[in-house]
Amino acid sequence: MELTGAQILLESLRREGVEVVFGFPGGAVIDIYDQLPNYPLRHVLVRHEQGAIHAADGYARATGKVGVCLVTSGPGATNTVTGIATAYMDSVPVVIITGQVPTPLIGNDAFQEVDIVGITRSCTKHNYLVKDVRDLSRVIKEAFYLASTGRPGPVLIDLPKDVQTQLTEYKYPKTIKMRSYNPTYAPNPKQVAKVAAVVRRAKKPIIYAGGGVIASEASADLAWLARSFNMPVTATLMALGCFPAEDPLWLGMLGMHGTYAANMAISNADLILAIGSRFDDRVTGKISEFAKNAKIVHIDIDPTSIQKNVPVDIPVVADCKSFLTALRQTLEPTLEAEPAAGLEAWNSKVAAWKVEKPLSYNQEGTVIKPQFVVETISRLTKGEAIITTEVGQNQMWAAQFYAFNRPRSFISSGGLGTMGFGFPAAIGAQMACPDRLVIDVAGDGSIQMCIQELATAVCYNLPVKIVILNNGYLGMVRQWQELFYKKNYCATCLDVAPDFVKLAEAYGAAGFRVTDPAKVESVLAEAFALPRPVIVDVVVDREENVAPMVPAGKSITEMILV
Amino acid sequence: MRHILSILVENEPGVLARVAGLFSGRGYNIETLNVAPTLTEGLSMMTITTVGDEAIIEQIVKQLRKLVTTLKVVDLTDVKSVEREMMLLRVDAEGSKRAEVLRIVDIFRCKVVDVSPDELVLEVTGTQDKLNALVSLLQRYGIKEAARTGAVAMRRGMQE
Numbered sequence: 086m087e088l089t090g091a092q093i094l095l096e097s098l099r100r101e102g103v104e105v106v107f108g109f110p111g112g113a114v115i116d117i118y119d120q121l122p123n124y125p126l127r128h129v130l131v132r133h134e135q136g137a138i139h140a141a142d143g144y145a146r147a148t149g150k151v152g153v154c155l156v157t158s159g160p161g162a163t164n165t166v167t168g169i170a171t172a173y174m175d176s177v178p179v180v181i182i183t184g185q186v187p188t189p190l191i192g193n194d195a196f197q198e199v200d201i202v203g204i205t206r207s208c209t210k211h212n213y214l215v216k217d218v219r220d221l222s223r224v225i226k227e228a229f230y231l232a233s234t235g236r237p238g239p240v241l242i243d244l245p246k247d248v249q250t251q252l253t254e255y256k257y258p259k260t261i262k263m264r265s266y267n268p269t270y271a272p273n274p275k276q277v278a279k280v281a282a283v284v285r286r287a288k289k290p291i292i293y294a295g296g297g298v299i300a301s302e303a304s305a306d307l308a309w310l311a312r313s314f315n316m317p318v319t320a321t322l323m324a325l326g327c328f329p330a331e332d333p334l335w336l337g338m339l340g341m342h343g344t345y346a347a348n349m350a351i352s353n354a355d356l357i358l359a360i361g362s363r364f365d366d367r368v369t370g371k372i373s374e375f376a377k378n379a380k381i382v383h384i385d386i387d388p389t390s391i392q393k394n395v396p397v398d399i400p401v402v403a404d405c406k407s408f409l410t411a412l413r414q415t416l417e418p419t420l421e422a423e424p425a426a427g428l429e430a431w432n433s434k435v436a437a438w439k440v441e442k443p444l445s446y447n448q449e450g451t452v453i454k455p456q457f458v459v460e461t462i463s464r465l466t467k468g469e470a471i472i473t474t475e476v477g478q479n480q481m482w483a484a485q486f487y488a489f490n491r492p493r494s495f496i497s498s499g500g501l502g503t504m505g506f507g508f509p510a511a512i513g514a515q516m517a518c519p520d521r522l523v524i525d526v527a528g529d530g531s532i533q534m535c536i537q538e539l540a541t542a543v544c545y546n547l548p549v550k551i552v553i554l555n556n557g558y559l560g561m562v563r564q565w566q567e568l569f570y571k572k573n574y575c576a577t578c579l580d581v582a583p584d585f586v587k588l589a590e591a592y593g594a595a596g597f598r599v600t601d602p603a604k605v606e607s608v609l610a611e612a613f614a615l616p617r618p619v620i621v622d623v624v625v626d627r628e629e630n631v632a633p634m635v636p637a638g639k640s641i642t643e644m645i646l647v
Numbered sequence: 648m649r650h651i652l653s654i655l656v657e658n659e660p661g662v663l664a665r666v667a668g669l670f671s672g673r674g675y676n677i678e679t680l681n682v683a684p685t686l687t688e689g690l691s692m693m694t695i696t697t698v699g700d701e702a703i704i705e706q707i708v709k710q711l712r713k714l715v716t717t718l719k720v721v722d723l724t725d726v727k728s729v730e731r732e733m734m735l736l737r738v739d740a741e742g743s744k745r746a747e748v749l750r751i752v753d754i755f756r757c758k759v760v761d762v763s764p765d766e767l768v769l770e771v772t773g774t775q776d777k778l779n780a781l782v783s784l785l786q787r788y789g790i791k792e793a794a795r796t797g798a799v800a801m802r803r804g805m806q807e
């Protein structure tokens with residue numbers, strides 16, 4: 086059967102199991118939009134292409150499926166670049182389809198032309214310019230395969246307008262043949278045996294989990310390992326929820342704004358099991374001081390992540406799930422004959438650190454503390470909501486004070502730190518999980534970067550909640566200015582801001598404002614119960630800081646605690 | 648330290664840009680780069696010489712391998728290999744200079760590939776050191792133009 090390029094695209098998306106496409110039309114994709122109603126795909130019309138890519142990203146993070154984003158050429162394509170880079174840094178599987186000017190015009194500076202393949206080469210896992218309609222179905226198959234296998238990531242397909250209208254015989258490939266792409270999933274058995282041996286010998290071990298644990302759905306295996314060997318668990322921002330916060334072995338996040346217990350434990354450990362994490366500079370602090378006495382085991386599906394930042398004693402290139410399964414198969418049969426060491430001394434030391442300097446704040450008086458708001462959200466939702474965040478203080482408070490118990494529940498721009506990410510990502514997550522409560526913890530600065538997506542949330546009746554921790558500042562930068570730049574608050578005070586309650590109402594959403602600590606819980610509960618989008622504008626302490634904090638370039642044990 | 652990387656890639660548009668972009672995007676420098684199709688249809692071989700310590704070269708090799716269009720990356724610095732570069736030189740060879748230039752041509756086993764009344768175009772192949780030595784010798788006669796290919800390299804047979 087002969088189909089046009091546009092039909093081939095949509096039919097192939099259907100065959101890939103795509104249910105939702107986040108997009109924004111334009112001249113260079115009008116032929117695709119013309120065919121869209123004929124296919125069982127739900128299209129979500131966003132208000133800005135950045136919203137489309139973040140929503141596709143949020144959808145992917147909430148489900149593990151590939152998120153799909155469809156935009157036009159030129160400005161449509163370039164508006165997605167921030168979101169593509171966000172997905173790339175956090176290894177999120179997204180396929181981006183961009184329209185392109187007709188092939189004869191490519192390179193002529195035609196209207197709405199950009200070399201988006203060139204622009205996104207360094208922030209996609211791979212990208213394609215399809216110049217022949219006969220290549221299209223293969224390219225789509227490859228794009229979905231590349232996005233979702235190995236270390237996941239964004240893959241872009243640039244589709245010229247004339248290719249969308251050309252006809253060709255349609256045959257969707259059943260298999261993939263890519264001689265140059267063979268990710269390693271299974272670990273080397275010898276390396277697994279080495280890891281098993283060091284796990285047995287360790288007196289002061291710690292698991293340092295990363296986003297790879299969530300991407301590979303390895304949480305249950307991680308929990309088995311931790312509980313079987315009494316190993317405390319810390320995690321990166323990307324991995325929150327991979328291990329239940331209510332478990333006594335949980336230490337909280339580590340690094341620049343990590344807990345005292347996590348930073349002390351990793352600094353004093355004799356064995357670090359780094360699983361699907363990449364020793365980001367926000368985690369390690371001063372590299373030369375990082376975990377000086379520990380043997381480091383690093384498991385990652387991406388060989389480039391291993392040895393990149395810290396020297397590693399036992400490198401294992403593997404998918405986290407495959408590795409943990411193999412390790413369990415090695416260790417489990419021996420447990421009966423040789424029970425795991427109790428590690429009482431180590432565990433009591435770790436427990437003491439937790440008690441000694443826990444995350445804390447002081448909610449007294451009439452001013453609302455932002456941490457109190459997050460803790461209240463956590464309590465009201467029993468750690469079961471999907472929390473997305475913007476970037477900055479709001480993100481760190483959400484990471485610190487919400488007790489995540491399930492994977493794929495914390496959705497945040499970790500690697501790129503993209504302000505404006507949280508709300509459109511929440512829209513994507515809510516599309517993916519209509520039955521779950523989705524809450525964007527936002528700052529008054531960040532939320533203004535993609536606030537126009539309120540129209541999208543209202544239009545599709547997505548009951549996303551935005552809780553703005555409103556301190557009238559670009560809070561994290563203000564905090565740095567206070568601590569390291571002699572309180573030179575240059576360009577961080579947001580003197581003029583919209584009335585967020587009226588703004589919500591203007592878009593057709595509900596709006597609440599809270600200024601009294603005594604009312605935080607009741608207003609949040611009321612907002613969460615409403616079956617529609619809501620903004621809760623919480624006016625919080627203007628100068629509250631995120632603590633602990635490790636100053637840039639310092640060791641992670643050198644924490645500013647208050 | 649100077650490293651020679653031999654990179655087998657798919658022969659398709661944009662591959663060179665991906666490889667070159669990987670270097671520039673991470674602040675690594677390409678000293679020489681040579682690329683041409685191999686005898687296998689659809690594949691090209693790149694030879695890149697670059698400078699870096701072991702950690703940098705390890706990252707470069709891993710990052711190159713990570714590219715979806717890369718089939719194989721070998722650091723030829725670690726194995727016994729042969730390396731050649733070709734250079735064309737337009738040299739001033741007017742009057743009395745000509746005999747001396749031709750004598751050097753003989754010693755370096757160059758070929759004269761073009762002759763005109765006052766200049767010669769020479770073709771020479773060899774290691775980078777040999778080519779550099781020739782350049783420094785001929786400079787006194789006047790090198791008007793030079794074109795170098797950059798190294799191509801291949802591992803030797805009978806590797807242990």
